[in-house]
Amino acid sequence: MTTKKLPAAPRTVTMSETGLVFDAQPDLKLNNNRLFLMLWFVVEGMLFGSLIFSNFSVRSAQGDWPPPGVDRMDMRLPLLFTAALLISSFTAIQAINALKRDDRGALVRFLGATVVLGLAFVFGMVNLISHLQFTGVYSAMFVAMWGMHVAHAVAVLLFLGYVLWRASQGRYTSNSYWSLEAATNLWHFLDVVWIVLFVVLYLV
């Protein structure tokens, strides 16, 4: 998830009729965008944090978790889909590395693999969960948390699809690839969130 720093811009100051004018930083936009993304991760972290907090709050009110008479969710298939998600993060990293080597073919292949694996994760989990019924607070909390994650995953996948299309058109260079960087970083973030959710939903 390393980001590439752009070279420092030349600094000039000129005197105009109305006063001094300093040149605008050419990488101001990129710095702004990167800071936006970091702050967005904070926001999303708090959002998922509120749901995780709610989960533990409901558990302490219940006593036993899962509540008596309710089966714990089976984690074997979700583990498989989680593996797909983790591999898709790996391929996303490889995609960026490929771009840095100016290897457009590899960029598109790895990005394509990311999207395919991501779709496998989403479709797999949606299929599993759609057979669930709301039997009580356990499944309700489960669907709320998982649902929030999958909604984000779908949105970021759409963004990744758009980025894949642009990559195939050759619109990224090793010096300028902000939307690619943003999309893959968002995907990595969702990956990390899913790992935490997996632990909360299936393991503890």
Next chain:
Amino acid sequence: MATTTIPAVSSGLTPAKRSQLTKYFTWSLDHKVIGVQYLVTSFTFFLIGGALAMLIRANLLTPNSGLFIDKATYNAVFSMHGTIMIFLFVIPTFIGFANYMVPLLIGAKDMAFPWLNAFSFWLIIPAGILLLVGWMVGPPEAGWTAYFPLSGPIYSHADGQTLWAVSLHLLGISSIFGAINFLVTVKNMRTPGMGWFQMPLFVWAMFATSIIILLATPFLSGALTLMLFDRLAGTNIFNPATGGDPLLWPNVFWFYSHPAVYIMVVPGMGILSEVLAVFARKPVFGYKAIAMSSMAIAILGFLVWGHHMFTNLAPWTRIPFMITSMIIAVPTGIKIFGWLGTIWRGKIRFTTAMMFALGFLSLFVIGGITGVLLASVPVDEQAHGTYFVVAHLHFVLFGGSVFSIFAGAYYWFPKITGRYLNERMGKIHFWITYVGFMLSFLPMHISGLYGMPRRVAAYDPKFQAINILTSLGAFILGVGQIPFYINAIASLVGGEVAPANPWRGLTLEWTTSSPPPEHNFEGTPIPAPDPYGYGTPEGAAYLAGERNIAVMTLTHGSAPLLPNEQPTGGDR
């Protein structure tokens, strides 16, 4: 700005003037236009929320319910009053002021993300409409705090509560995008020579407020998501009868809503620092202390939410929350003493803006003291749910936030519109507001301590005298806002033209014309080395037009600084 030729004899709306007006009704990326859009929208909602308050007070003239409206409608009225005032008036007004002023104060051309800025504003419109539509389909009656099971599908089966949740979701998203915008703008786009401790205190205040919004609002989104699940998807997350946790809603809701009250007061405190320094012609006393106190309030504000739940929390949590709630009075007190030190032996000019700022000082201190009283668990156990709390919250929210909003309005109106607000009307507005406010809310402390509960449409007849007094004060307060609106509209059209720097301020917004050009500044603005250097020789020189190239000296002769660099040595 190039326009079509204007006829020599023109009356009414020329093409140029019409386009100047219509731009406020259309999508614009200019932070100044967006700021005005926020302000006009929020001041419209102030009227709606205020009308609801008048309805509340009219009904409380008699101890029996049903004078003008029935009990259910009464519940809806106070629920909407609170929701509108908080989410559609106070918060958007400060965002509006910040949108207009922060780029100017830091010497930037616009915010970091102009498109996102416009998007944040335009989310307010559907959110407001949804809330008002909710009134028609069966209004929310569970208070602005919407506790379960009252706000659940059984006791609030009308759709208004659902629309309330969706509306607040939209407002939350709008807030969050705005907060990110402010944080990035302040961090990356300050003009050369403006280090962190050369920033005006309103910018510090908005920086701190944006941190609060960033961290707290997602919890509101989480709570609303779960509420929508319970209301729409048949889940029972909050229903204790089916295994849900009844304490979950208060915990998640107040984790947002307590920091929310600091969102509503910290920007106002920033405005206070600006107005008091300018109209006392003195430097701000304890600039760094005030700046750091804003940050301290932002952080500490996350540790106190349990004081809204003293009567139903686990006993061992009460003392910790009591302690944190009292500690947060310390940075607030530091600010109060800083402001007192600012005006001490100053050359005070009693403009309307200054009057409202001084009014804030007196009223917010009273509200803060009752807050510390309520922070004490034994006091709160008696006063929770009574009018004592209503008195406290209005002293800090009206006496605090709204007074600072008016101070900012009178201070910045000339900059935004190029015209002065009429000072005589302003003084009338101030005095009626101050007297009406005191008459209305001071007695509530007494009725509260004598046991009158809040959110009731009917009460024990022994409280009637106090309630009549309170209502009388409220009507005076309500009527007293009319001069402000008349003043604003009349001044817009035909007020005295204001120069670039009518108050002789040292901050950057006064170095450009009133109103500013689209690109804000001609050339790159050079900030005063001390934005509060009133009475100093450097301040006087800056006001006289000397823009010393301070940035050159700070870099010891090497290349000039760019916006996100710090000076290489010496003062920061």
